[in-house]
Amino acid sequence: MDGFGTGHLVYLLNGLLWTVVLSALALLLGGIGGFVVMLGRISRRRWLRRLSMGYVQIVQGTPLLIQMFLMYFGLGVAGVQVPALLAAALAMMIYSSAYLGEIWRGCVQSIGKTQFEAAETLALTRWQSLVDVILPQAARIATPPTVGFVVQLVKNTSLASVVGFLELTRSAQVINNSLFQPFLVFGIAAALYFAVCYPLSLWSRTLERKLNAGRRQA
Amino acid sequence: MQYEFNFAALAPYWGNFLSGAWVTIQLTVASVALGMVIGVLCAIARRSAFRSLQTVAGVYIETVRNTPFIVQIFFIFFGLSSVGLRMPILWAAIFALVINVGAYTAEIVRAGMDAIPHGQIEAAEALGLTKFQIYRDIIIMPAIEKVYPALTSQFVLMMLTTSIASQISAEELTGVANNIQSNTFRSFETYIVVGLLYIGITFLMRAAFWGIGLIAFPRRRKLGEV
Numbered sequence: 001m002d003g004f005g006t007g008h009l010v011y012l013l014n015g016l017l018w019t020v021v022l023s024a025l026a027l028l029l030g031g032i033g034g035f036v037v038m039l040g041r042i043s044r045r046r047w048l049r050r051l052s053m054g055y056v057q058i059v060q061g062t063p064l065l066i067q068m069f070l071m072y073f074g075l076g077v078a079g080v081q082v083p084a085l086l087a088a089a090l091a092m093m094i095y096s097s098a099y100l101g102e103i104w105r106g107c108v109q110s111i112g113k114t115q116f117e118a119a120e121t122l123a124l125t126r127w128q129s130l131v132d133v134i135l136p137q138a139a140r141i142a143t144p145p146t147v148g149f150v151v152q153l154v155k156n157t158s159l160a161s162v163v164g165f166l167e168l169t170r171s172a173q174v175i176n177n178s179l180f181q182p183f184l185v186f187g188i189a190a191a192l193y194f195a196v197c198y199p200l201s202l203w204s205r206t207l208e209r210k211l212n213a214g215r216r217q218a
Numbered sequence: 219m220q221y222e223f224n225f226a227a228l229a230p231y232w233g234n235f236l237s238g239a240w241v242t243i244q245l246t247v248a249s250v251a252l253g254m255v256i257g258v259l260c261a262i263a264r265r266s267a268f269r270s271l272q273t274v275a276g277v278y279i280e281t282v283r284n285t286p287f288i289v290q291i292f293f294i295f296f297g298l299s300s301v302g303l304r305m306p307i308l309w310a311a312i313f314a315l316v317i318n319v320g321a322y323t324a325e326i327v328r329a330g331m332d333a334i335p336h337g338q339i340e341a342a343e344a345l346g347l348t349k350f351q352i353y354r355d356i357i358i359m360p361a362i363e364k365v366y367p368a369l370t371s372q373f374v375l376m377m378l379t380t381s382i383a384s385q386i387s388a389e390e391l392t393g394v395a396n397n398i399q400s401n402t403f404r405s406f407e408t409y410i411v412v413g414l415l416y417i418g419i420t421f422l423m424r425a426a427f428w429g430i431g432l433i434a435f436p437r438r439r440k441l442g443e444v
Contacts, residue, residue: 061420062413063381065392070413073405077221151284158286162385169288182296190285190293197284 004184008175015171016192018085022157022167025089027150030096037101042108044126052101059098064159067091072163088160096153103149107142108134144208151197151204158193168192227404228411238394239415245308245390246377246423249315253376256316257323258358264328275324282321288382290314295386311383311390319376326368330361363435370427374420381416391415 040052059067071091075082111134119129161170172189176182228235263275282290291314298310305313334357342356362369384393395412399405 058413058417061378061417063378063392063416065381065384066395066409066413066416069395069409070406073399073409077406079221155284155286158288159382161288169286169292172289173292176292176296180296180300182293182300186289186293186297190281190289193285193289194281198280201280201284 004175004179004181004188008179008185009188011175012168012171012188012192015166015168015189016196018165019154019157019167019169019193020196022085022088022092022160022165023150023154025085026092026096026153026157029089029093030100030153033093033097034100034104037097038104038108041101041105056098056102059094060102064091064095064156065162067095068159068163084160084163084165087163088157088165092153092157092160095156096149099149099152100146103145104138104142107138107145110141111137141211144204144211147200147204147207151200154197154200155193221406223407224404225407225411227402228398228407231398231402234394234398235391235411235415238389238391238412239419241308241388241390241394242377242380242419245311245315245380245383245388246373246419248312249319249376249380250373252312252316253319253323256320257327258362260320260324261327261331261361262353264324265331279321279324282318283325287314287318287379288385290318291382291386307383307386307388310386311380311388315376315380315383318379319372322372322376323369326365326372327358327361329368330363330365331357333364334361363437366427366431366435370424370431373427374423377419377423378416 037052037055040048041056043049043052068088068091071094072084072087075087075090115133115137116129119133122129124132157167158169160167161173164170166174168189172185176185179185260275260279263271264279266272291311294314294317295307295310298305338356338360339352342352347356380390381392383390384396387393389397391412395408399408402408
């Protein structure tokens with residue numbers, strides 16, 4: 001009656017599943033948005049650079065929690081009734097597009113200017129030189145920090161609990177409200193997050209070491 | 219569907235917004251100061267010759283960095299009150315924030331310490347500096363100087379994280395917003411105002427850290443790195 005049983009564990013694991021689903025959605029949508037932000041940041045048109053810079057400043061200057069509330073209430077205001085998953089996914093998309101855009105911009109700009117110039121002398125269009133010359137090189141550098149950011153992403157999906165989306169943190173809250181064993185319930189929730197995030201952190205670190213080793217030899 | 223924005227409904231609450239922003243700033247300053255201390259101590263522990271100290275610091279850092287803050291603050295706040303340890307909400311919030319930011323700071327500072335050339339430490343030893351002097355003047359301060367921009371970003375992120383303290387009903391900016399929107403039913407407008415206030419605090423913080431950097435690290439200014 002008053003103990004933590006298998007039923008509770010299954011409930012938490014179900015929450016974990018939704019955490020993973022939301023993270024995947026956020027990564028996919030945020031990745032598309034982040035690519036656009038990156039393109040804007042390196043654009044030759046000044047107004048595009050300013051626009052994307054302003055977007056990044058606004059998103060990185062406000063808490064994700066506020067972005068969640070704005071999306072949740074904002075869509076309601078616009079007269080669109082959306083499920084909590086969609087509101088949360090859209091807020092996570094805006095959040096991650098700004099951060100991914102900045103990470104990727106850094107990677108693209110770390111590719112030598114001579115590479116751009118070489119592509120230009122070969123009469124490649126700007127788009128061709130980006131896709132065929134710059135991005136393949138930038139992608140290698142971008143992988144470790146992107147995996148590192150996915151860890152942030154998974155952790156930050158926990159804020160979707162405030163708009164009532166039943167992911168891992170919300171599930172833990174629900175169980176804790178009936179059992180009131182916070183150390184146990186939130187401890188297990190933390191362990192589940194750790195089980196997802198720690199391997200990703202290690203992977204990111206390994207990728208980075210490999211990349212640096214390659215550079216040292218070169 | 220046409221929505222009429224009504225910011226005027228929020229006007230009577232301007233004092234509440236400001237007091238919320240003030241609490242956010244106080245939370246941030248307290249957590250940055252204490253988190254810095256914890257971070258430097260953990261970075262030293264991580265590099266210490268004692269295996270056990272390394273392990274303890276490592277477990278702490280990895281645990282905190284791989285779990286969400288909201289779970290950490292629930293664990294601490296509800297956990298402590300379940301064993302009868304009650305403290306004011308703001309104290310619990312600062313406690314959780316310090317534990318959180320300490321781990322991130324430790325990793326950044328450690329990276330800075332690892333980048334100190336070993337020859338400099340040996341040179342300091344040859345000059346007969348005490349262990350404390352070496353740590354303070356040769357390792358810690360130059361390390362912080364190196365990673366100062368990364369620390370600044372981390373502390374700005376932490377300021378944004380203080381919004382999560384609203385979930386244990388701390389009366390900081392987001393907590394205040396939650397109250398105001400339930401009084402006025404103007405949720406969208408409320409969160410827009412609060413978002414703008416957060417952007418303001420972000421700029422304020424960046425400016426403050428830039429100023430502190432100028433005073434604390436005159437060498438960077440002379441080298442033209444700022």
